Amino acid sequence: MILPIRVYGDSLLREKTIDVTANTDAIQQLIADMIDTMRSAEGVGLAAPQVGRTERIFVADVTPMYDDPGEVADDLPPQPMVFINPQIIWESEEECEFEEGCLSIPDIRELVVRPEKVRLQFVDREFNPQEIEVRDVVARVIQHEYDHLEGILFVDHISSFRRRLLRRRLRDIARGEVEADYPLHTATTA
Numbered sequence: 001m002i003l004p005i006r007v008y009g010d011s012l013l014r015e016k017t018i019d020v021t022a023n024t025d026a027i028q029q030l031i032a033d034m035i036d037t038m039r040s041a042e043g044v045g046l047a048a049p050q051v052g053r054t055e056r057i058f059v060a061d062v063t064p065m066y067d068d069p070g071e072v073a074d075d076l077p078p079q080p081m082v083f084i085n086p087q088i089i090w091e092s093e094e095e096c097e098f099e100e101g102c103l104s105i106p107d108i109r110e111l112v113v114r115p116e117k118v119r120l121q122f123v124d125r126e127f128n129p130q131e132i133e134v135r136d137v138v139a140r141v142i143q144h145e146y147d148h149l150e151g152i153l154f155v156d157h158i159s160s161f162r163r164r165l166l167r168r169r170l171r172d173i174a175r176g177e178v179e180a181d182y183p184l185h186t187a188t189t190a
Contacts, residue, residue: 003037003051004185008105009174017056017149023127041182043103045141047148058145086122091115100154106180112157
């Protein structure tokens with residue numbers, strides 16, 4: 001099922017998520033719905049708060065970020081990736097800058113600096129403990145979605161000057177004055 005995506009200004013996007021304690025049919029359905037929603041919106045990642053849920057889960061599929069599927073790194077985990085109760089346990093000192101956008105903040109893209117590599121522990125969709133180290137695009141997507149689980153949005157990483165320049169557009173999004181090619185949950189649809 002395609003779920004409506006909550007937009008900037010929704011208080012749930014600023015809350016920390018809660019660990020998942022059991023592998024239930026409801027959790028598996030949520031994961032399936034999140035994957036369907038992410039793909040329908042042509043996103044590369046989606047976190048539970050973005051669809052109005054408080055579980056500590058995000059999904060990602062970075063293959064659309066590669067022009068040529070043959071370019072995809074050999075060490076790339078199978079797609080889509082499912083992260084339950086993730087914890088970033090290491091970040092590289094090396095950083096890189098990349099333009100980010102977010103399904104919850106339509107039509108705004110900004111340069112964000114993040115660690116180039118991260119290592120995280122999580123439980124996969126079958127509830128098996130995992131630990132992976134990722135870099136480049138995968139690390140970027142994972143950090144972006146992980147932030148959602150902590151109540152952090154990518155615009156929190158940009159300078160206060162850039163945020164001031166975006167203030168009006170962000171206020172319009174928070175008021176529900178936004179359109180997207182996917183279902184949204186805005187202040188006016190709540």
